[in-house]
Amino acid sequence: MSYRTIFRAGLFNDRVLIVTGAGSGIGRCTAHELAALGAVVALVGRKVEKLIRVADEITAAGGRSSVHVCDIRDEPAVRQTVSDVLAAAHESPRAARAGGAGRAAGRQVPRR
Numbered sequence: 593m594s595y596r597t598i599f600r601a602g603l604f605n606d607r608v609l610i611v612t613g614a615g616s617g618i619g620r621c622t623a624h625e626l627a628a629l630g631a632v633v634a635l636v637g638r639k640v641e642k643l644i645r646v647a648d649e650i651t652a653a654g655g656r657s658s659v660h661v662c663d664i665r666d667e668p669a670v671r672q673t674v675s676d677v678l679a680a681a682h683e684s685p686r687a688a689r690a691g692g693a694g695r696a697a698g699r700q701v702p703r704r
Contacts, residue, residue, distance in 0.1 A: 597625055605630035608681040610674070612664050615642025627655030634677045636660045 609626050613619030614635035623633045627650045635643045635650075635657050643659040650657045658680065662673040 597628060599625075599629055601629070603629045606632065608632045608634060608677060610634040610636055610677055612636045612662075614646055615639050620646050623657065624650060624653070624655075627653070627657060631656075632681075633657040634660055636662050636664070636673060638663050 604626055607630070609631045611619050611623045611626065611633055614623045614633070615637040619637065623635055623646055627633050633650065633655070635646055637643050638661065640659065640661050643661065647657045647659050658677070660673050660677065662669045664670055
């Protein structure tokens with residue numbers, strides 16, 4: 593994946609990183625840069641359509657991500673989202689790196 597950055601290539605290889613507000617703006621740009629640096633990006637936001645669009649962009653550029661619908665103002669939902677991201681990465685690192693399905697606050701979001 594070609595991306596102009598000041599950071600060294602592979603800086604975040606295979607690390608799972610959570611980005612909130614990933615559906616647009618600075619969150620979207622941050623997600624793209626982290627994916628370009630090798631991270632598996634857990635895309636978190638309120639609007640599933642926007643998150644899926646960003647996930648598709650990252651996949652098309654050769655990156656890896658998962659989608660998690662969550663309002664960060666809802667503390668129980670945040671706790672569940674973080675738990676889901678950690679469980680997926682811990683239980684099956686290869687599946688987490690490949691994307692798979694995101695789950696947050698009881699909502700299952702299939703990956704394309």
